[in-house]
Amino acid sequence: MADSVGVIERLWRYPIKSTGGEHLRSVAVDERGLMGDRLYAVRDGEGKFGSGKNTRRFRRMDGLLQLSSRYPRGTADQGPAELLDPHGQVVVDPTAYLRRHLGRPDVELAREGEISHFDQLPLSVLTTATLDGIRRAVPGVPVDERRFRPNMLVRTPPGTPPFVEDEWIGREATVGDTLRVAFLRSSERCVMINQAQRDLPHSPLILRTIARAHDNRLDALARIVIPGTVRVGDRLVLDGTRAAAIAS
Template sequence: MFAGDVKELWRYPVKGLRGESLRSAVVDFDGLAGDRLFGLFEPGSDNAVWGGSHPKMMGWEAAWPAQCGCADAVSGDPVLYEPGGAAWGASEAGLPERLAETIDAKKGVEIRKVKRDYGRILVVFEASLRKLSEQMGREIEAARFRPNVVVAADLEPFAEYQLERGLPIRLGDNEFTLQKPCERCVLPSWEPHGANVRDMDLHRHIIKELDNHFGIYLRVSDPVTIKVGDAVSA
């Protein structure tokens, strides 16, 4: 049906913040290890503070510190980097105040673990990114869509949305299951590095021309390791 390979792997330790590039990653039923484990919330509530309402969040980065020489390890708390480059441990006392100040969160923020009922990884295809860029007349970065995996494959642009749900898709030696296309929120319309600039034309195009979808979700039951360069096929 199609064949290709994994070009990029990404992990986002804190929802809404920029993430980190990986060479390999462990994936299981809960999703990619260390991905979107933390979120920002209004203090004392379950109201999420997210990039769609606070796009300056994407000026911050989050990463898991390297341990035992393995940059892909996940242990302890992630490290957050503010736009100027200063590093903060996720549990540092002054971090919530600094976050709130820099992302214009008037009610303040708390950083805490996110409750997840299921796991999945988000895959986008280079051919679709190139076609979307052609349609918009400018480069559209993969970072706008916050993928876990970027794939190059001999698949026509946007053909991934016609694939049958439940289809087995192999990444390396591992068989994943296609869950569904990713329905997009407003986040891809915001500049993905925290510039607080919105591309409304892109938002309208995704809704009108792509049925408000970009990327597909895959799931796996047992723990597996995927790597940049792994073959991809279905």
Template structure:
């Protein structure tokens, strides 16, 4: 095995398409990061579809985080922070009515339990991994000082020893060990318009997506599946090995 870096940030998004939270440690389940996309907002005007940043980009200005003790049986309470700083719990009707009014859509709400989250937590794959070197390189391509990593909604931001940009694209089929956890890098992450939306302001910058298309064939970051569950922490060593 080869030491390739450390865990720089751990991120999860308790509510699909709302802003997420950065945590010091987290449990990695077979479906992905504990609690990631465990709560969703459904767009009743499109049967069976979720309301996402694609339909209503201002969603990203609403932030979600867990409060309270985590358990294997049920998720802690979810706290919602609105763009104007008001704080509600997930079940509160006030922020829901506000979101429904602003999005001009009839909405409903669904949450899963830790034992019954779809693989990939309503996403395409369980985990999304991005490196600091790749983020820095893309920031330079777009002429920005440093793009907020939450624009790309990764679960793990790696602090690499070798700062070669897009090195993670060479890891497909390989295994990474992170703390107690082992994952397999499965494929590139193909990007959509969501990365054009600033996670703090909700404003769009099409140049970000244009640069990813032009320089990276519309790929940024890699998807991974979980081979061995466990806990990871900020600063954990990340080792790579060939697929076994």
């Protein structure tokens, strides 16, 4: 049975991984995810990508969230991603700037090759119900979706409980007219969500709250079943189809 859970309020794409993203009105989505999302990353001399955490593939690089990225004229097919400094100005030589900004002579801006820049799955979806729940738990701390870096923010009806995304796991959904996705799991959060970015101050309360309230997990992660185009205002409609398990 179909279940309309809300409408797309905002769309976000992050051309350069771990930098501030660009706000879109519509975007094409293929099997990889939003066209151009995290297509570029900051890579160090050991081949690890700049992130908010240290793992086998990623290296924590504080300072990236002070920067942002975009595509010329908003489309990924118009050339490489542009890096913007903390004042919103386009950087002429991204690699040289990143080396100065991060204090690391071994980094460079790199396009995705054989190794994915995604932490897990290509699509992250978050609801306003969950954001509102976090705001109530940390009054006085600025909380918006930029801390959690979703691709889609869904406006849910009044009375929707926080962490309603849990109910989507294992189900497929249609977004707009053509896009179809399968929700498989949620993201395990790290200290990156506490970090300052632009007008959002550093706050350790964010991660602490999510750890206490929801076992450090937040959002719904999906794979793409049928590519399509998504637009602000599109409905997200869940159905009863069970999502196939992702290979480990």
